[in-house]
Amino acid sequence: MLDTKVRREDLEPGQVLCEFCTAKCCRYFALPIDTPTEFSDFEFIRWYLLHDRASVFLDDDTWYLLVHTTCKHLRDDHMCGIYETRPQICRDYTTDACEYDDDWCYEKYFETPEQIWEYAQAIMPKRPGQSIRSPKPPALPILS
Structure with missing residues (x-):
């Protein structure tokens, strides 16, 4: 039998829609950050992205730090283990x-420090003394 996803309108x-969901809302939190x-x-954002399970995204002109982490009270059935005493943000x-x-x-989604740094270099004005070329890569070792 084909397992299909229930549509809201059905x-x-x-x-309750939550009975058919895998609790996406309980598997991350996102906080707005200052527009770089x-x-x-961008160095701060790069630092965020050096941490495991962090990403940064832009949505409706607002930048967000997204932390992929599951609520410690999410049960195996994808329901809340502290529903009656859940925090106000969950109640709202x-x-x-x-x-x-x-x-x-x-609009934009960054998962690695390299991605955000490349983006910064592409959109920011060049700094004094900065070349328009990429830095020279290190020389390869000579094999004997």
Whole structure:
């Protein structure tokens, strides 16, 4: 039998969308960060990306630090283990516009420090004395 994803509009009265979801909203948190305007700002973002399970994205002109980490109270059935005492941010969250059927596309998405540094070098004005060429790679060792 083909396992298909339930569409929001097909939910029966009384059914809750969370019963059909893998709890995407409980597997990360994203915090807005200052828009980078200087190389030093990109250095901070580069530092974020040196950490495991971190990424940075741009959505609607706002930059975010995204930390891919699962809530410690998420149960194996993808439901909340502390539902009655969950934090206010969880209480305020609704499934009205949640990412249940979202494709997770962002304007810009960076997963590595190399990606953000390459982006910074492409959009930022050249610094005094900085060449428009890439730095010379190190010489390869001579084999005997």
